[in-house]
Amino acid sequence: MRKQLKKFAQFTALSSLLVLSACGGNQAAGDEEGKSSGGAVKADIGVISYISGPGAAYGEAITNGLKLAQEEINGKGEVEINLVIEDSAGKQDQALTAAQKLMNSENVTGIIGPTLSTEMNVVGPEADLNGVPIMGTSTTAEGIPQIGDYVFRNSLPEALAIPAAIDKAIEKYDAKKVAILYGNDDVFTKSGFDTMKKAAEEKGLEILTTETFQKGQSDYNAQLTKIKGLKPDLILASALYNEGAVIMDQARKMGIDVPFVGGNGFNSPEVINIAGDAANGLIVATPWYGEKEDDKVKEFVSKYEKEYGKKPDQFAAQAYDALYIMAEALTNAGEADRDALRDALAEIKGFNGILGEFSFDEEGDVVMDPTVLVIEGGAFKEFN
């Protein structure tokens, strides 16, 4: 009796497995048909984002921007995009696992993400090897699109943004001596530092001191007191906004009133929320300016605010544009094929999104003009 029961159990298990796999097959076949017979190009786009952990705010902004764009794009009917979102927690290994899952078992046509340049450095080569087009929306470190033919980005690299900001600051404040402060445990802030140093040397600025800090640090008084004693005209700070805002707060409290020039990670409305009045005098170059007199920008900002209850930052804006770029490439490609999508992406020129006019160069890197902003009276304003 018991033996029979066991056999029966085995049989049911086996048969249900068979049924399950049959279901899976059917579904896949259905999808395939949908692509060819329907007018719209149906595509799965994988998203790898920093959704949990200390930088979760970036992931939140990015996925919000993507979802908003997805809704609009799917509403238009030319392309139907399905987002498959995976969390990388800001970790290289987890980002790689997520990417492998998306490429192999989810079978996505293209990938948007991951959030950090450190993550892209491991995910990019893997995607390139598998022939899956991947586009970073927030990876601004040096050398990202150079990883391979399938690697793109629509995020303004630090190498374009920082010199633009430094130039304008020198012009306005007639700066000659600078102090540099940067986070030395993050590829992003470190690459920002390299760019700053290079830009400062090219402009003939005297670098008084170079100080470092680590992620999640809360006390910057020692470094700032040292900088204060050297009396710089400008402080170049390559920091993410979380640390950056606290640095500015402590600096202002200490009586350092010179302007700060920051990189991309420093550019967030959160700086004003965290540091309050202490944030005044932060100069950043950005692809994204939410107050721009432009109908597309205004519409995006109001929609985003209505949906998520806060103003979009550049991460949301870049993600939003990235999905539109993907959609345009998919429309041009005419099918959800990885190679066709790659070729179509490489062809994108003069795309007009909320960030302004955008093109890829031959390496898949960004061609666009940054706007330089300064925080004045608790708001970002155009810096002239």
Add this chain to the structure above:
Amino acid sequence: MLIEQLINGITLGSIYAIVALGFTLVFGVLGIINMAHGEIFMFGAFIGVVVTSTFKGPLWLAFLAAILVTAAMGYMLERFALRPLRNKQGVSHLAPLISTIGVSILLENLSHHIFGPGNHPFRASFAEISFQIGSITVYLVQIVIFVISVLLMYALSFWLGKTKAGKALRATAENLETASLLGVDVKRTITMTVIIASAMGGIAGILVGMAFNSVTPQMGLSIGLKGLAIIILGGMGNVKGAMAGGLILGLAETFVVVYGDSGYKDAIAFVAIIVILLIRPQGLFGQKISA
């Protein structure tokens, strides 16, 4: 410049000292390292943020709320993570350590959910009060932090040395079974200890929030590791050692930035551990334990 850096170092050192006092108290009695201490400290800081920024409450209320919440967390930590493992057959002596690590991960993620990621500013008008001596700006908070840490150290020394409860605690630390045979309510003593240590963590949390205006769910980990380094430096379970170790580390970290490379700021604590373990393994103030 030098005096300002000295003030920075002492402020940082005093905060380290208060955190280390909580560590050392639990270690002294239970012989375990409470890895959740840093996260309880972080919760204290967040309660401060919630009371002063979200509800616009006064600062004394923030202190009171933080002490109450962290004390309650200390009780729960003892009740659910430590007590079930005590005096059980077959439980490794490492088990409580692992269980406090578990609690620390739980608390970090919990605060992430409740308070959200990123930095939360601490808006208390008290933190803005400062005065100028020459070109030096001194914040009242910096003085308060130092005073509180010294007061806590003396109060703790007095409590441990002179009061009945303190004696009971030391007896418990010496030998759990003997103490209980001699009529000490061991269970209550241990619970008390963990609660007091946690409440001290809560106080330290608010002080950090005020001094640095930066509160994040991740702040517990690094301060927890520093606290650990300090009690090794000062001597495990030693109150004066925790205080001295905290100040030494705070000053050392500050002066590495002044005269050396700020990249090595965090390395100091761990270099100090290695040196002290090689030269004086019992710590600066510790006594040799004959095994």
